[in-house]
Amino acid sequence: MTLSRLLLPTLLSAAAAGPALAEETIETPGRAPVPLEIFQQSETRLFQVGYRLATANxxxxxxxxxxxxxxxxxxxxYGNPAAVRALFHLNGDIGAQAVAPQSPAALAGILQNDTILAIDGKAIADQWPKTDPRWKRSFALRDAIDEALVRGPVEISWQSAGMPAQSATIAGVPACPTRFELIDSKDSAAADGERVLVGEKFPGLAYEEADFAAAIAxxxxxxxxxHPQTFDKTGWKRKRVRLSERDADRLMPWLLQNAGYDPRAAVHFMRTWGPRHGGWIFRSRDxxxxxxRVEFIEAELPKIEAxxxxxxxxxxKTHFTQLLPAHPTD
Known part of the structure; x- marks a missing residue:
């Protein structure tokens, strides 16, 4: 599960606006959210849905x-760190972008936009100095937390705005090994073998949660x-791609069921998405x-129920039949 973000050129440019962005930090009733806040809302939705799917399965x-x-x-x-810190009320550079409900971090009391101060007693400012390029530090911190969780519980120190610093020891929970990352200026969703990458303009972000969860599933x-690892070895032949898409469609409702979503949301998603985006992959020869695809998904529902x-x-793992062999020879 990801603890970091990809670089976001469009949003970094917005953050670099300096005084214009800083003015948006004023708490005024009814003000419209600025681009970074909108991005945070979308990334939070993706992260929380992804956490739910990955841990449940x-x-x-x-x-x-x-x-x-x-x-x-x-x-x-970001281009203007001071403005970003002010916008999110951070008392340092490293902030909690999102926290999954009922997760170890949430149960420890960490809230969105809290400032992360230290990991296992090592102060962020001392042990993880600023890097060039700038994005490397967040990746190093993500890796440090991941590695600590493999060894056992990790101590995290943080501070909520206007409150004293606090610490808690957090034990990890098992999850399927997929990170979930929102990327800027894209309107698609994809998988690369290790991550699910969703564009900030992906239409599914506006769907009901269960339907959005189906897309992520x-x-x-x-x-x-x-599938990505298979295609790296065998090449992207049309027949294999078609079978891989059928498998991903058919596994969707199983993943949803285990995460507490209605598995029929996979059908509803496809019926909503397909006709509106029929010129995209849903009418490709691949x-x-x-x-x-709706029919393939519906055929899985009685199997799940049984x-x-x-x-x-x-x-x-026991009852799902994969159509694309893990090591295809044709």
Whole structure:
């Protein structure tokens, strides 16, 4: 689960506006959010949905990582760090960009826009100085937290605006090994084997949560089934791509079920998305038509219902049939 962000050139330019952005930090009733706040809202939605899907399905992934439910960002990676710190009321550069509900970080009391001060007693300012390029520090901090969670609980110190600093020891929870990252100026969603990458202009961000979760589950399914790694070895042949998309579509409702979403949200998403974006991948020769994809998804629903355990979980590792072989030879 990601604890960092990709570089955001468009938003960095907005942050670099200096006085104009600083003026937006004034708390005025009813003021419209500035671009960085809108981006934070979208990234929070993606992070929280991704956390829910990844942790709920961890028992069925071949391997799991330890996550805290905390997403950080670095004010110094923006064009005008002082304005960003003021906008988010940070008392330092490293802030909590998002916190997943009921996660270890949330249960410890960390809130969005709290300032992260130290990790395992090591002060951010002393142990992780500013870097060139600027984005490297947040990646180093993400890796430090991830590595600490593998070893065991990690102590995090933070400060809420206007409050004394506090610390808590946080133990990780298992999650499927996928990070979730929002990127600027894009309107698509994709998987690269390790991450689900969603553009800030992706239309699904405006959908109801369960439908949005279906879109994220589709991309996460590509990572779980290791489709990008398969194509790196075999090449992107049309037949294989089509089968991989069918598999990702069919695994969608299983992932949703385990995360507490209605698995039929996968059908609703496809019926909403497909007709409106029919000129995109849903009518490509590499993909089935959206109406055919609905049929493939619907065919999985009774299979899920038949294998639900007492906790409402569906073991897709045992009962899901993958169409694209993990090591195709044709």
């Amino acid at each position: 961890a028992p069925f992934c071949e391997r799991a990582i330890q996550v805290s439910g905390l997403l950080i960002h670095d004010a110094d990676s 589709h991309e996460m399914a590509h990572n779980i089934l290791r 993909h089935d038509g959206w109406d055919e 294998v639900l355990d007492a906790d409402g979980k569906a073991d897709w």
